[in-house]
Amino acid sequence: MKIEQPFEIRHKSHHNSTGLISKYYPPKRVSEDDFLKKLDEEPKDVPRVIYVHTPYCDKICSFCNLNREQLSGSLDSYAEYIASEFDKYGKYRYFKEKPVDVIYFGGGTPTVYKAKQLEIILSSIERNINLSADHEFTFETTLHNLTDEKLEIMEKYGVNRLSVGIQSFTTEGREFYNRTFDRDETIRRIKDLKAKFNGEVCVDIIYNYPNQTIENAVSDAKTIKELDLGSSSFYSLMIHNGSALSKDIENDKLKMEDDLIRERKLHDAFVDELTKESDYYILELTKIAKKNRDNYKYIKARSFGGDTFPIGVGAGGSVDNIGIFRMKKEMSKFVEKGEYQQRLDKVGGLFQFPVVEKKNVLPNLTEKELEIFKETIEKMKNKNLILENENNYSLTRDGLFWGNNVSREILVDLVEKTLGDNK
DSSP states (O other), rough: OOOOOOSSSSOSSSSTTTTTHHHSSSSSSEEEEHHHHHHSSOOOOSEEEEEEEOEEEOOOOOOOOOOOOOSSSOHHHHHHHHHHHHHHTSSSHHHHHOOEEEEEEEEEEEGGGHHHHHHHHHHHHHHHOOOEEEEEEEEEEOOSSSSSHHHHHHHHTTOOOEEEEEESSSSHHHHHHOSSOOOHHHHHHHHHHHHHHHSEEEEEEEOOOOOHHHHHHHHHHHHHHHHSEEEEEEEEOOOOOSHHHHHHHTTSSSSOOOOOHHHHHHHHHHHHHHHSSSSEEEEEEEEEEEEOOOOHHHHHHHTOOOOEEETTOOOOOEETTTTEEEETTEEEEEOOOOOOHHHHHHHHHTSSSSSHHHHHHHHGGHHHHHHHHHHHHHHHHHHTTTOOSSEEEEEOOHHHHOOOOHHHHHHHHEEEEEEEEOO
16 A cells, blocks of 8 residues: 655755745846945854865765865865965954854865975864854764874864764765775774764765665664764655766666655664664754764854855855855855744745744744745645744654755745745
8 A cells, every 4th residue: 555645755955945035036246345244243142053064075976066175186276375365364253253163174085185285274274264252163074084094183283073874884885975985994994093083973875775784774873873973864766867876876787776655664764773772863954963963063053044164166155145155266156144034044944954943933933934835834734744833943853854845835835925025
């Protein structure tokens, strides 16, 4: 018997809502001078993130088509470019008068830099950026290119969190994702990394690869607990156009199962194993963390209306009401985000978490929007996706699996049912 699903397609990422508002209300282009003037205003009291993008990897995952390319030469000039960006922007009030809460190096693979290149980049941050006392400083990394020398340099400059792209601990999964090392060597290297690094070690897991079993998913969760890792992201495999997997599918080398029931079983098996009889809890739709360990301030700052200052080719973010997109070294796009988009961006961000406090979401809505919002919440409650009490909205077990759909549905209803009201 076919199980009735609340949605026909499961949205696997919050990016499925990105651009939804600008589709109906195109943002206004502004100049770099407008942006620089903003940086010389008194900084607002909001969480502040710097996101640094490294669009290079020395080995490409089979599923990836992100803004990255295979490393084929020296990164000396790119490292100097990143350092020069910190020197350029560090002169403004935005960085001189208020500390930064979070720095996040993503990619690509940020540990693809050589040790001397890391020193150039990180010393430029030390020269120009004041970090808050309880800052979070993350580097995404793989196990095969993070040397002891690089690790020492990173810790020297305040890096206190590593996000390791494991994808799977099982040897079968690692072979499928084109990862280096089998299960035993991966575990040995994680243990060695934890022994040497004084900060938090976290991992990424991607489930729902072809022929993955429930036992595979449970094994990954058990390994995370046994290694006492700070947290784990867990994403369902997405096949992107341009990736090696998409080309294999086009050439009929690989048949992907499109089975929501199987995907749900793998999701629940991983979550249930990691959270049962342990200190691990669901922090965000795609993140399970250990209590009193990984706070994942990066996602909290972005979702709760903070600034994300982007640096590096391919980086995007916003400072107050100005969105920034770094297209090339000498080319950035700046747009002005209206009050309407800022409010709804925050609403969508809040619903990336399992519990949403009413005091955080309701003040972002007008009287008409509030009526629409409450109607949508009732729909989600009738589908057993949301529970409501006096103070909070909480995602149910079903709601956690369909969380990105819930967030998108809320935004779609708010935008489409108020068309023309916010011009």
